Amino acid sequence: MLLALHHITKRYGSRLILKDISCTISKGETVLLSGANGAGKSTLLRIMAGLSQPTEGHLETELLPENIGYLGHDTFLYPALSALDNLVFWAKLYHKPHTEAALRPLLARVELERSLHERAGVFSRGMMQRLNLARLLLLEPSLLLLDEPFTGLDSHSSSLLRAEITTAVQQGAGIVWISHDITNDCSMADRLLTLERHRLVFDGSAKAATLPPPIASHPLGSLPS
């Protein structure tokens, strides 16, 4: 088990965001987190990352902060620094090798090797997100928390990200992934968590969740014999 949430409730003032959420994330498991806008998915992910404290309940994990990789809407990059200098900064903070020789292969992996010395501020959204992905890969996290990682990405950057997610799973990392595109993304997931009105209403196999509904519950009723 990588992480367990026990009866998590989160409020901002009097506004309820999450109510009594309990679930576990295991090693090598890909979990898709779905729900309508405002259901509390991003807040739940932030609580898993330790970025936000629950109002009630607690989080159980043996992971250290450096073992958790968080990829959100924001890229955590400094626009005035070059792609390489951004990585050097994060590598130093996370006590990873931070020489150009050590970081160049990582930038090559996300196809940014040629933009090594360019300022991140001039990058497109896709390039920024790829550089952010390089930052994440640098940490070699055991748990990846991805908040709508494909938003604003072109098809090439999306395929690159999908490939890296697959590699991370093969290497045994756990993944929690917020997605609005359940139809496409369920094929990559083992489990599906669905939030509705601040509560966890579904926690089960992603494969089962994509099966067509039983005929008896079909809106047109049962088929004629």
Add this chain to the structure above:
Amino acid sequence: MMRSSLTIALKDLRLAFAGSGGLAQAFLLGLLLIFVFSLSQDVGQRMDAQEAAAIFWLASVFCQVLIFSMLYGLEESHKARLGLLLMPAPIQAVWLGKMLAGLCLLLLAQLLFLPALIVFLGQNIYDSWPLALLALLLTDIGIVALGSLLGALAQGQAARESLLSILLFPLLIPLLLAGIHLGTACFLPEAPENIQSWLGMAASFDALFLAAGIFLFSFIYTGDD
């Protein structure tokens, strides 16, 4: 923790010097204050030492408000704050890193303010350079320790400069009083007798503000927006 703080401080200094005028604005504001006050007296007239010291510290504190607003603003454009919160070091490393960067920038600003004080306000630092340096460091440490803490509190707010000033000035009054008296002593041919008590007062407030930073920073600098 020290290594992480130094990494953050060096990154901040690099970004401050590469930035688009934030630092120049802070320095110019201080210089402008000294120049405006110099207009209150006749040409060639020497301003009272205590008044000159008060103007020097006023310029320093206004400059410092802009410095910390800029330093914490560096993380806001792409929410790099969340990345810092996940680093494998106590979160106080951010407070200390910003404080060190702020101290370097404030000392640099004061290096510009001192000649301005000599030229525009007719002051002289006689043989009291060691005392001037000690007074400067003791007062500056307290100012930047509190500035770094309150800068974090004001970050993300639309009116962060005004909020920072409103919070900072009342709390800094005792330390500024000590700084003004120590500054006065530096501008006089002979140091007054009670100088040790003002040095003691500055050191006490340094300790208080440093302790406040260490204990309170983790409650202020969080992942919750």
